Amino acid sequence: MRVYLDNNATTPLAGEVQEAIKEALGSFGNPSSSHEYGRQARELVEEARGKVAALINVDPSELIFTSGGSESNNVVIKGTICRSGSCVFAKKQGRAHIITSKVEHPCVLESCRCMEHEGAQVTYLPVDEYGRVSPDDLKDAIKDNTKLVSIMLANNEVGTIQPVKELTALTRERKVLFHTDAVQAVGKVPVDPYELGVDFLTISGHKLNAPKGIGALWFRNKVHVCPLIIGGHQEWGRRAGTENTLGIIAFGAAAELALKTMKEEAVRLSRMRDRLEKTIIERIPDVKINGHPEARLPNTLNVSFKYVEGESILYMLDFEGIAVSTGSACSSGSLEPSHVLLAMGLDHGLAHGSVRFSLGRFTTDEEIDYVLDKLEEVIARLRAMSPLCPQN
Amino acid sequence: MAWEYSEKLKDHFRNPRNVLLGDESKFEYDGVGEVGNEQCGDIMKIWVVIREGRISDCKWKTYGCASAIGSTSVLSEMVIGKTIEEALAVTPSDIQRELDGLPGAKIHCSVLGDKALRSAIYDYFRKTGQIDRIPAEGEIVCECLRVTKSEIEQCVHDGLYSFEAIQKRTKAGTACGGCKEAVTALIARAKERGGHS
Numbered sequence A: 001m002r003v004y005l006d007n008n009a010t011t012p013l014a015g016e017v018q019e020a021i022k023e024a025l026g027s028f029g030n031p032s033s034s035h036e037y038g039r040q041a042r043e044l045v046e047e048a049r050g051k052v053a054a055l056i057n058v059d060p061s062e063l064i065f066t067s068g069g070s071e072s073n074n075v076v077i078k079g080t081i082c083r084s085g086s087c088v089f090a091k092k093q094g095r096a097h098i099i100t101s102k103v104e105h106p107c108v109l110e111s112c113r114c115m116e117h118e119g120a121q122v123t124y125l126p127v128d129e130y131g132r133v134s135p136d137d138l139k140d141a142i143k144d145n146t147k148l149v150s151i152m153l154a155n156n157e158v159g160t161i162q163p164v165k166e167l168t169a170l171t172r173e174r175k176v177l178f179h180t181d182a183v184q185a186v187g188k189v190p191v192d193p194y195e196l197g198v199d200f201l202t203i204s205g206h207k208l209n210a211p212k213g214i215g216a217l218w219f220r221n222k223v224h225v226c227p228l229i230i231g232g233h234q235e236w237g238r239r240a241g242t243e244n245t246l247g248i249i250a251f252g253a254a255a256e257l258a259l260k261t262m263k264e265e266a267v268r269l270s271r272m273r274d275r276l277e278k279t280i281i282e283r284i285p286d287v288k289i290n291g292h293p294e295a296r297l298p299n300t301l302n303v304s305f306k307y308v309e310g311e312s313i314l315y316m317l318d319f320e321g322i323a324v325s326t327g328s329a330c331s332s333g334s335l336e337p338s339h340v341l342l343a344m345g346l347d348h349g350l351a352h353g354s355v356r357f358s359l360g361r362f363t364t365d366e367e368i369d370y371v372l373d374k375l376e377e378v379i380a381r382l383r384a385m386s387p388l389c390p391q392n
Numbered sequence B: 001m002a003w004e005y006s007e008k009l010k011d012h013f014r015n016p017r018n019v020l021l022g023d024e025s026k027f028e029y030d031g032v033g034e035v036g037n038e039q040c041g042d043i044m045k046i047w048v049v050i051r052e053g054r055i056s057d058c059k060w061k062t063y064g065c066a067s068a069i070g071s072t073s074v075l076s077e078m079v080i081g082k083t084i085e086e087a088l089a090v091t092p093s094d095i096q097r098e099l100d101g102l103p104g105a106k107i108h109c110s111v112l113g114d115k116a117l118r119s120a121i122y123d124y125f126r127k128t129g130q131i132d133r134i135p136a137e138g139e140i141v142c143e144c145l146r147v148t149k150s151e152i153e154q155c156v157h158d159g160l161y162s163f164e165a166i167q168k169r170t171k172a173g174t175a176c177g178g179c180k181e182a183v184t185a186l187i188a189r190a191k192e193r194g195g196h197s
Helices: A015-024 A036-055 A069-080 A088-092 A106-117 A135-141 A164-173 A245-283 A310-319 A339-343 A348-352 A365-384 B007-014 B066-079 B084-088 B092-098 B104-127 B149-157 B163-170 B180-194
Strands: A063-066 A097-101 A121-125 A146-150 A177-181 A200-204 A215-219 A287-290 A300-305 A354-358 B031-037 B042-051 B054-063 B140-142
Touching: A015 A245, A036 A063, A036 A245, A063 A069, A063 A245, A069 A106, A069 A146, A069 A177, A069 A200, A069 A215, A097 A106, A106 A121, A121 A135, A135 A164, A164 A177, A245 A287, A245 A300, A245 A365, A310 A354, A310 A365, A310 B007, A310 B066, A339 A348, A348 A354, B007 B066, B031 B104, B042 B066, B042 B104, B054 B066, B054 B084, B066 B092, B066 B104, B084 B104, B092 B104, B140 B149, B140 B180, B149 B163, B149 B180, B163 B180
Parallel strands: A097 A121, A097 A146, A146 A177, A177 A200
Antiparallel strands: A063 A215, A200 A215, A287 A300, A300 A354, B031 B042, B042 B054
16 A cells, blocks of 8 residues: 655645646647737636636736745745845845744745845744744834745644734734745635735645646735846746746646635545544554644644654655655754754654654545554554663 | 665665564673764664674664664674674774665764674673773764764874864764864864874
């Protein structure tokens, strides 16, 4: 049996999405061309834009397509803090200040660090034991030169959902822009940027059963952002380069499917996830559940297994056909374990022993049963050879 | 991450040899050694049984990644039957060779295995009044990999002046990385003393 429980890393293409791609394979026109080929491609692109916009309940004219979540996040952070002479933000104030959190995706953290090298100031907000940013901390961190706050909507590793609505109430009164990286939330839970009160929102296609290499960025029309990629009028001059038409069409189909099935999928996934969590606690001693007990994505379960190391769990499960991910340093190639778990206050041992199970559209109850059986065996085997595990 | 591990390592990870299972206190041994810590993500503990100058049994327990487990397993097979001198002559490179290679980021696993075995043999020396056979270890700089001050000084003497070059040779700082400052300070001091430029 093969079980894929790494849907927060990427998801399989849904059948509906594959069909949409097949149908569009012949539509090779450049959407910018005026002839029939181009017009046909343009029509498909705009139809897809409408579907993605509908998923987050926004006006399609405020949504640009990008190469994915990383690009969207880079463009917001680099584009709002642009120091070029033509940038309105650069003129308004001298040294820009950005606020983000310690649990963001590396593409946000590294973009912020990059802006620090460019002279910006950055505050990395701490999180509580569940991975949540405190509104009071944000309030205290906002300064007169704060330009941008970037806090993710849901965390990729532990699934914790940030209190974004409370946070934007604070930035709005100080006229500070708010960006949220929503790649893990969109398609799993209802997301509406107007309702959240954000100015920018990042979406990724491959997290919701579309292919890799396509994403989107929503932002209010009146907000100025310097594009990262220039040299073309595409996406209203906000992102140059001929559109990834097939990716966009697939993204549209995936968004349509997500919108149609989100409600029932969220119920189904959280029921299976809760069963997985409950049974692990019942059957395996010395475990710790990471993430917020309620404010959490319906598909995500992050568990630390004491006395064992995550990479060895990952490979033992891989031998059994089960795909998961770990916050252990050993599998990331870095020296430190998950920055998210450490920011949540876990010690190195618990962070090294963490495993993320992320369920998806194709996960079944039979698969959960299989995973539970194999997991129990694997943890017992590894603990039997661990010098840390107390003797039975 | 793609499989970077050899078939041999995968086999030792899946079917580890000579693990000390069950009640540790019931196992009769002549020497035991432990290296690493939970912060680094690797701990290796090795027990040896010595009969007539030979390692007649070698058991182990390892907390760590697949390559840490595989390295200890293969090491235990390599040393059983060897004389103490032969076992002490086993190097991390021998362990890597026996495993058909280790990925670059995992070399420290073989270094740890080697040090755990040494530590177990030295424990045997200590218990049997052969203290003179234990080389002076000196002050440890890198706790995770048990790299000593004198090893770092030797590197500088040999013309390795950068942290990276010394890391490459000794594997210091390749587990938790916490000793980088201490090693860098040692390099500076050793350079001054050595009078090299």
